[in-house]
Amino acid sequence: MAFKIIVCAKQVPDTNEIKIDPVKKTLIREGVPSILNHDDANALEEALKIKDKHPDTHITVVTMGPPQAKDMLIECLAMGADEAVLASDRALGGSDTWATSNALAAAIGKIGAFDLIFAGRQAIDGDTAQVGPQIAEKLDLPQVTYVQEFEIADDLKSITVKRALEDGYEVIKVKTPCMLTAIKELNEPRYMTVGGIYDACAKEIAVWGAADLGVDTEKAVGLDASPTKVYRSFTPAPKGKGEMLEGDTEKEVVDKLLVGLKTKHVI
Ligand SMILES: Cc1cc2nc3c(=O)[nH]c(=O)nc-3n(C[C@H](O)[C@H](O)[C@H](O)COP(=O)(O)OP(=O)(O)OC[C@H]3O[C@@H](n4cnc5c(N)ncnc54)[C@H](O)[C@@H]3O)c2cc1C
DSSP: OOOEEEEEOOEEEOGGGOOBOTTTOSBOOTTOOEEEOHHHHHHHHHHHHHHHHOTTOEEEEEEESOTTHHHHHHHHHHHTOSEEEEEOOGGGTTOOHHHHHHHHHHHHHHHOOOSEEEEESOOTTTOOOOHHHHHHHHTTOOEEEEEEEEEEOTTSSEEEEEEEETTEEEEEEEESSEEEEEOGGGOOOOOOOHHHHHHHHHSOOEEEOHHHHTOOTTTTSSTTTOSOOOOOOOOOOOOOOOOOOOOSSHHHHHHHHHHHHHHTTOO
């Protein structure tokens, strides 16, 4: 039987280009280039490496997002994924991480049986690193986050991973099915091939709305159902020019710093 992998991938704005509307205080998404979230490319690459070794592997990429997220899914198909699903509906808009993971867990439930779910550690726009673990909790799956090295047993029934910690790492063996979240150290994502791009354009991408997912649009997804409320978004004011303090000894520099801080009534 085919080994089935689901990869959660998010289309994100290119971070160097992020701007906040000074009046509405929301993210300006119009006209901003979008990319496949970096950690998700690592998750997909690791899934593709399993497929390289076990050609019977089937990879489905799932995303929740606006219609233009299809472009990112085409990129994933061109890299080598077999199938792609877009969960897209106005009712899903404004979802926080809890509501996003409700929608994605419902989409995964509709995709059907799986052996492994691979997500990225975090999305470069929301940056919370909550969605992967929340999906695992909602699907009652064992999970390992911050995966930096990955090895799957020949019988595909267990996976040994090296999990990054701030000051070291853990080696964990986990049985499939499970949820893993990838970090950039895991691998170098491959480029799309010309043949892959050609094949990807011919593939149909399933688009599922809230009704297809069977989610409660009042209690489970969307802005109103989201427990997180954003009170204010703003671009931090640019900092003033820094001042370098110099002196012959550390004490001299510290004394200058103290005088400066006292003059400005900081201390
Ligand atoms: C009140 C509120 C309103 C919001 N409104 C909007 C809005 O209108 N539009 C908007 O774009 N964002 C909105 N957001 C942000 C949105 O909640 C997050 O972008 C989203 O829930 C994912 O969280 P994250 O980006 O922190 O992902 P993380 O938890 O950092 O992502 C971890 C991993 O989960 C997976 N993942 C995360 N999101 C998705 C996804 N959508 N599809 C597939 N896989 C995914 C990826 O593998 C990713 O690497 C809103 C947030 C709040 C609190």
